[in-house]
Amino acid sequence: MEITNVNEYEAIAKEKLPKMVYDYYASGAEDQWTLQENRNAFSRILFRPRILLDVSKIDMTTTVLGFKISMPIMVAPTAMQKMAHPEGEYATARAASAAGTIMTLSSWATSSVEEVASTGPGIRFFQLYVYKDRNVVAQLVRRAERAGFKAIALTVDTPRLGRRESDIKNRFTLPPYLTLKNFEGLDLGKMDEANDSGLASYVAGQIDRTLSWKDVQWLQTITKLPILVKGVLTAEDARMAVQAGAAGIIVSNHGARQLDYVPATIIALEEVVKAAEGKIPVFLDGGVRRGTDVFKALALGASGIFIGRPVVFSLAAEGEAGVRKVLQMMREEFELTMALSGCTSLKEITRNHIVTDWDAPQARLVPKL
Numbered sequence: 001m002e003i004t005n006v007n008e009y010e011a012i013a014k015e016k017l018p019k020m021v022y023d024y025y026a027s028g029a030e031d032q033w034t035l036q037e038n039r040n041a042f043s044r045i046l047f048r049p050r051i052l053l054d055v056s057k058i059d060m061t062t063t064v065l066g067f068k069i070s071m072p073i074m075v076a077p078t079a080m081q082k083m084a085h086p087e088g089e090y091a092t093a094r095a096a097s098a099a100g101t102i103m104t105l106s107s108w109a110t111s112s113v114e115e116v117a118s119t120g121p122g123i124r125f126f127q128l129y130v131y132k133d134r135n136v137v138a139q140l141v142r143r144a145e146r147a148g149f150k151a152i153a154l155t156v157d158t159p160r161l162g163r164r165e166s167d168i169k170n171r172f173t174l175p176p177y178l179t180l181k182n183f184e185g186l187d188l189g190k191m192d193e194a195n196d197s198g199l200a201s202y203v204a205g206q207i208d209r210t211l212s213w214k215d216v217q218w219l220q221t222i223t224k225l226p227i228l229v230k231g232v233l234t235a236e237d238a239r240m241a242v243q244a245g246a247a248g249i250i251v252s253n254h255g256a257r258q259l260d261y262v263p264a265t266i267i268a269l270e271e272v273v274k275a276a277e278g279k280i281p282v283f284l285d286g287g288v289r290r291g292t293d294v295f296k297a298l299a300l301g302a303s304g305i306f307i308g309r310p311v312v313f314s315l316a317a318e319g320e321a322g323v324r325k326v327l328q329m330m331r332e333e334f335e336l337t338m339a340l341s342g343c344t345s346l347k348e349i350t351r352n353h354i355v356t357d358w359d360a361p362q363a364r365l366v367p368k369l
Contacts, residue, residue, distance in 0.1 A: 005333075006289050006310045006326050013084070013316035020170040021083045024199075025312045028256035029162035034264065035256035038287030041264035044357040045296045050342030058335050059345045064281070064304055065151055065226050065247055067123045070100030072346060073294055073330050075323075076285045076306035077127035077153060082110035082178050084316040090119050092311060095323035097122030099331070104153050104306065107140070110174075112181040117147035125151040127230065129158065130215060132208045136186055141223045143182075152223065153250060157231030159211060161203040162258035173198030216244040228283070231258075233268045235275035238282075248281045248303075255286060255308055266297060267358075273301030291333025298346060299354040 003009065014022050028035030060071040075096045082088030089111035096103035097120060104125040105116050113126060126144035130137055141152065166172075174180065180188065188206060219227055226247030232238055233253060241249050251272050253262045262268075265286035273282045281303035288294060288305050297305050307330065314322030343349050 003325065004329075006307075006314070006329055009310065009313040009317050009322065009326065013313035017084065017316050020172055021175075022316075023166035023170055024080075024164075024172050025078070025084070025309060025316075027164050027166040028260065029164055029258055030260040032256065032260065034253055034260050034262055037264040038253070038256050038266075039264075039289065041266045042287060042290075042293045042296060045266070045300075045354050046356075047292075047295075047337075047341055048353055048355055049340055050353070053342040053344075055339040055342065055344055057344060058338050060331070060335060060338070062304060062346050064102060064283075067102070067150060069102055069123065069304075071331050071334065072298060072302075072304035073288075073327065073334065074102040074283075074304055074306045075104060075311055075327075076308035077104040077106035077125075077155075078308045078312050079106045079108035080110050080174060080178065080180075081106075081312060081315060083175060084312045085319045087319055088315075089116050091315060091320035092323050093119040093122060093124065095320050095327060096124075098324055099327040101327065102150075105144075105149070107155075107182060108180050110178045110181055112184070113140075113144045113147040113149060115181065117149075124149050125153050125228070127153040127155060128219075129155055130208045130211050131188070131206050136183070136188065138222050139186075140182060141219070141225070145223060145225055149225070151226045151228055151247065152219065153228045153230045154216065154219065155230050155254070156211070157252070157254050157258050158203070158207065159209040160207075161197070161200040162254070162260070164197065164200075164257060167197035167199060171196070171198065213240055213244050216241075216246060220245055230285075232272055233262055233265070235271045238272040238275035242276060242279050246280060248283060249276060250306065251282060251284045251286075251302070252306075253286055266293075266300065269297065269300045269302060288330075291330055291335070291337045294330065294334045295337040295341065295349060296354055298349045299351055301351075 062072045089109050093116045102123045106127050107129045126149040228248040229241045229246045230250035232249045251265045284297045284302045285306035310326045314326040
């Protein structure tokens, strides 16, 4: 059966993967309310398409932190991709590069920064967890820099791991034939069996709960790379990120895997964009499965989006070819949405192209021009 949209890869992945692995990728925290909401919230935004405009040529290119990419659709960091497919992060890196877009490599990858760099050219960001041992952090950042990575995406929403009940039930741990490759030489690459989630125990032992805004500034003293703060959901923290010298913000709720009952990222987006006041770009991840979702995020002020689960599910289903297909389908859907909305470039996508169920009643009928 031909795959015609991104969502169809999830069922294939579920069939192919061991239950422990599928559940790790698919689940959210606690009641998983935010997990559903990340998707559902997009359906509360409708289009106001403009007609009779020449849409014969559509330009989806954009620049992110000065790097030109083919479309505002990028690859989010997802951990331990070799659990999904033997080629893991190598396949994802090649697919992102072929699509002309950015891949973000997870700290907890099953391939190292050097290995991913060896797959060939490509614009890559490195997602960073801050360990208690700051020498480990400094060493890792330097390695990413040397390997040609172009930015650090600092995850700020994980002082402790969210309660993911399927991981507890499954006693989740990294399969014995895999390691967290970036930490292999530091004796931090293995995850022990635990009487709950092995990952939760690993995080409790290694990740620094004292992480604060001053560490964002500390990071700038050890690297020249721009720092994206990943995990911002409020105006207050958006303003703090600007003050702390962040190069950008990723509005993220960690794929609904940390604190349940936070808003969907698409709902939190506008508040963060307004608070950033155009000083730094704001990106979004969480729940993006369609080209229409990408357009909605850009209409609400995002400079681009990142996709996570669609990458691991397509990787599990079809390896590199699957990830390529996901990026291609998202691209084609987004281009079609632009054409049918009357936009030929990203700068033409405006707030007036959408109406949301949180707009004031009169605004729903007559948007401010």
